Amino acid sequence: MFGYLRFILAVFVMLSHLDIRFYGLNQGVIAVVIFYILAGYVVSYLYTTIIPKQIKNKKSNYSLFTSHYLLFIKDRVRRIFPLYLFILFLTVIFILITNFGKPQFTSLNIFTNLTIIPLNFYMLLDNEILTNPKWWLIPPAWSLGTELQAYLLLPFAIVFPKIKYILISISLLIYILADFTLIHPDYFGYRLIVGVFFIFLSGTSLQKISSKTQTEFDTLFLIITWSISIILITTIIYLGLEHHAYARETAIGLIVGIPLIYMLSLSKKKLPLNRFLGSLSYGIFLSHFLAIWIVKYLKIDTSNYLYIISISLVIGLIGVFLEKIYIKKV
Numbered sequence: 001m002f003g004y005l006r007f008i009l010a011v012f013v014m015l016s017h018l019d020i021r022f023y024g025l026n027q028g029v030i031a032v033v034i035f036y037i038l039a040g041y042v043v044s045y046l047y048t049t050i051i052p053k054q055i056k057n058k059k060s061n062y063s064l065f066t067s068h069y070l071l072f073i074k075d076r077v078r079r080i081f082p083l084y085l086f087i088l089f090l091t092v093i094f095i096l097i098t099n100f101g102k103p104q105f106t107s108l109n110i111f112t113n114l115t116i117i118p119l120n121f122y123m124l125l126d127n128e129i130l131t132n133p134k135w136w137l138i139p140p141a142w143s144l145g146t147e148l149q150a151y152l153l154l155p156f157a158i159v160f161p162k163i164k165y166i167l168i169s170i171s172l173l174i175y176i177l178a179d180f181t182l183i184h185p186d187y188f189g190y191r192l193i194v195g196v197f198f199i200f201l202s203g204t205s206l207q208k209i210s211s212k213t214q215t216e217f218d219t220l221f222l223i224i225t226w227s228i229s230i231i232l233i234t235t236i237i238y239l240g241l242e243h244h245a246y247a248r249e250t251a252i253g254l255i256v257g258i259p260l261i262y263m264l265s266l267s268k269k270k271l272p273l274n275r276f277l278g279s280l281s282y283g284i285f286l287s288h289f290l291a292i293w294i295v296k297y298l299k300i301d302t303s304n305y306l307y308i309i310s311i312s313l314v315i316g317l318i319g320v321f322l323e324k325i326y327i328k329k330v
Helices: 002-016 027-053 061-098 107-115 119-125 140-158 161-179 185-191 195-210 216-238 247-266 275-295 306-328
Strands: none
Touching: 002 027, 002 161, 002 247, 002 275, 002 306, 027 061, 027 140, 027 195, 027 247, 061 107, 061 275, 107 119, 107 140, 119 140, 119 185, 119 195, 140 161, 140 195, 140 275, 161 195, 161 216, 161 247, 185 195, 185 247, 195 216, 195 247, 216 247, 275 306
16 A cells, blocks of 8 residues: 555655645645655564564674664665666766756765765755756755655664654754744755654654554654644644745645554555555656656656656656666675
8 A cells, every 4th residue: 555655645746846736735745744754654664573583693782783773774775776876877867968957066966966865955055956957966865865864863763762752852843943933944844854853753653553562652642743733734824824834734744644654554455566656656756857857958848747757657667677677686
């Protein structure tokens, strides 16, 4: 079921970058928030269920944590980087051939694009986010930067409850302050890990509930997070701040995403193409900006969405096929 959800969310992100809106809402932001919740869910499942089975020998608690952590990071790198680097390579080839966007291949630009992690700090590097490939080769990858930062932190929060409590408290407070514009709403309420880490952690609590290993804190945390989201969106609309820096969209993402992922986690149905659509969703997410740039370079009207969607699907399908070959070899 999660494969279908991922595919729909990836399409929502693509449509948002084609300037399509639903009732004035940026559905791409809602999709990213739900992606964050789902990422937390998957990490918790991997870290508590799959990875321990791969380490059979007895070790000290410290050695065991280190082994789990390194195996987990290796798994995430194998999941994220091969397809990312493939589409990055295609983008560079396209730009070198066409000189589209007049790119600047400086050492810093190359480093940030290859490592992904610094990409959500675009406000410190370049303010032209999601506009041209001057240095930003895969614009939506800023959220991957946030996600990778979350992957580095999540194991500590999963294993050490005190760390989890502290990180949740700090992150939720920063998110609330950002939504009320006491600090920069876009940066701290959507882009930077300090303001959204609690969203990933809501996914870990959902996974514990679905596997019946939850604590009272997990249930209480989800109830509080969902309730705060309801209060926030109600207050924001009442105060007339509904158009401000995605405050509505992030709250809606939490309001919809938490119960949605919980309900899907209860389903035992094995739908056809679930795994395939899950893999394809990542290719669409990464490639749709390249498709937009190709259409612009060919001077085709970008309002003809069929060209962009078709190109993105083709690139995604090729990427999924090559990724399967790579995984088999590894």
